[in-house]
Amino acid sequence: MAARIRGVAIITKRKSDEAKAAAARIAKMLAAQGVRAFAVSPLKLKGCDELEPDEVKDRADLVFAVGGDGTTLKAFRTIPGNLPLLSINVGGHRGILSEVYTENMERAIRDILAGRGFYDSRIRIQASLASGGNGNKNTFPPALNEILITRADMSRTPTVTVKVLGDEISHRMDGIVIATPTGSTGHNLSLGGPVLHEGMSCLILTPIAPVNKMPQLVIPVEEIVVKMSHKAHIIIDGQENYILKPGQEVRIARHPQDVRFLRLQKKGMRQLAKLGF
Incomplete structure (x- = not known):
């Protein structure tokens, strides 16, 4: 990863109290590290500015998608640009696209803020x-x-x-x-x-x-x-x-613009591992 992270946009699974609670924890942790957290509308988080999806590319360096694979897919469709995205599985099913789960969320975010991540590009x-x-x-x-x-x-x-x-x-x-x-x-x-x-x-x-x-x-x-x-x-x-x-x-x-996942662990066949093979 390159330059210091200054702002992170958070998008969550709709109508999920579990995802919203996890987002609030993430925002608090980011603030403690001097990183500004933004809530992507319609999400509202105490102490966070609310952004429309088309504003994210100008205000944030990363996107955190908190929910299941559906949340990740929607985030890539609705947020313009090729901002790196960390997929956090909270309340999802298999989480095939996810990099992080609730139990290792804090540690993963600390590693990302320390620059210990890499980008995984995918075609659309x-x-x-x-x-x-x-x-x-x-x-x-x-x-x-x-x-x-x-x-x-x-x-x-x-x-x-x-x-x-x-x-x-x-x-x-x-x-x-x-x-x-x-x-x-x-x-x-x-x-x-x-x-x-x-x-x-x-x-x-x-x-x-x-x-x-x-x-x-x-x-x-x-x-x-x-x-x-x-x-x-x-x-x-x-x-x-x-x-x-x-x-x-x-x-x-x-599509002319690939997406970029933010990853922490290299895996040979990531999706097969998520499917249990």
């Missing part, structure tokens, strides 16, 4: 679609884990067309998952897809219930165009849901 992807005939694009929020495109009408199986690397594939199936290496342990794994090392630069295409057997594909990070013959949902990191019209083309490409 982003979907966009053409709007009208003027060439403008509607852009969806970036995804760290995956983009899921799935049928909206459960009584009809659509044809999914995928254009990638100069080829076009069309199959009848329920939908498709486009996952990053970070997201390989999410929907992709549940559907039988491979687990990849998080630091790799590639994508996984995982079909959902194809009528004709179709394998999962690991491909270079290239633009992917997906179209479904019927109305569909596009879901970003399992949290944000939008509707696609029949035949609407979705373009998925690497």
Whole structure:
């Protein structure tokens, strides 16, 4: 880690008293070390200035996400810039993205303030679609884990067309998952897809219930165009849901800005260890 840390923005799991209590402890500890703590709206902490997400990049050097993996995913989507983020698992389930747990939180923060941390960069992807005939694009929020495109009408199986690397594939199936290496342990794994090392630069295409057997594909990070013959949902990191019209083309490409996790321990296959393998 580089320069001295002057300010830390804290974002917590919504409606979690446990996460809010942990955030208050963190703010008190930071203040004792001469580091200013900011509460990211709607969080309110005694003695801390409240910031809107778009103000964080100008006021803080680090972000602490206090909650589960969902809190971490949301923090990366809502806070602009590539500020390093420490994921603290408080009230979450597996905490696959987390670096720190409640029991070692204070020690970890002391180590970070002493400069004993390093950055772990991860790629993200982003979907966009053409709007009208003027060439403008509607852009969806970036995804760290995956983009899921799935049928909206459960009584009809659509044809999914995928254009990638100069080829076009069309199959009848329920939908498709486009996952990053970070997201390989999410929907992709549940559907039988491979687990990849998080630091790799590639994508996984995982079909959902194809009528004709179709394998999962690991491909270079290239633009992917997906179209479904019927109305569909596009879901970003399992949290944000939008509707696609029949035949609407979705373009998925690497987001120009990677995210940076703040880490304390080096691990070969971090996500597999978190899954208990």
